[in-house]
Amino acid sequence: MASKDRIQRLKDETRINILDASLRIAIEEGWQSLSMRKIADAIEYTPPVIYEYFNNKEAILLELTRRGYLILSKDIQAARNKHDLPASQLEAMWLAYWDFAFANQELYQLMFGVQINCCCGVVEELPESKNPLNQFREVILSLMNSANPSPDVICLKYYTFWSVVHGLISINILKRGYSDEMNNQVLKVAISDIINSIAKAT
Structure with missing residues (x-):
């Protein structure tokens, strides 16, 4: 159970990191500059990892809208x-x-x-x-x-x-x-x- 909790916690942290990185890119460069590759580079992951959490950039934007x-x-x-x-x-x-x-x-x-x-x-x-x-x-x-x-x-x-x-x-x-x-x-x-x-x- 402890192992499952740790895995879930890491997943939750990665998801938050993706959202935080996306917002930082928007603040620094504007929303038009946001891309899945830029997000991946910002958190030092490969783009396919991002897609494990969000189907596309629009899904990230929607989740940030929810946060707002x-x-x-x-x-x-x-x-x-x-x-x-x-x-x-x-x-x-x-x-x-x-x-x-x-x-x-x-x-x-x-x-x-x-x-x-x-x-x-x-x-x-x-x-x-x-x-x-x-x-x-x-x-x-x-x-x-x-x-x-x-x-x-x-x-x-x-x-x-x-x-x-x-x-x-x-x-x-x-x-x-x-x-x-x-x-x-x-x-x-x-x-x-x-x-x-x-x-x-x-």
Whole structure:
């Protein structure tokens, strides 16, 4: 049993090493430079070994996308837990979303297809990709509790938030943004205005 456990542990470590190496290559050279051979060279294995763990490069990208959503969900939840009022929670959660995007820029690009081809249909099937949406929906519902909103209305409010925040992130990833001061001002004003509009509607 000990031998089987050790073998499984080594397999798990190799799988993590493949994913970590893939992300390092993307950070250093861009996603367009990623290849199975480069990954193999980075961890000093032969390419056939990589294929024992992942069928192709797309499978690696999908697993890294899953990792990105798990990290994002954890960050959003941590931000929410610091506050009691829904309005404060929403602001903190969207600021955490913003911080995640730039602390993990390559993962964010992969998750949302910013400057990289995204198999969005496949990504949408990942259970983890639904986590941020569900987390935000819960708080939006709390903020709108007295209005008894329909799921479509909650989705609209979420999409309004996301369109603004994701749009501003994408602009900056594409190097078309302005100063950090202006970004922060636009971000906070937009979030605050949407929160206020929801609160007034209830």
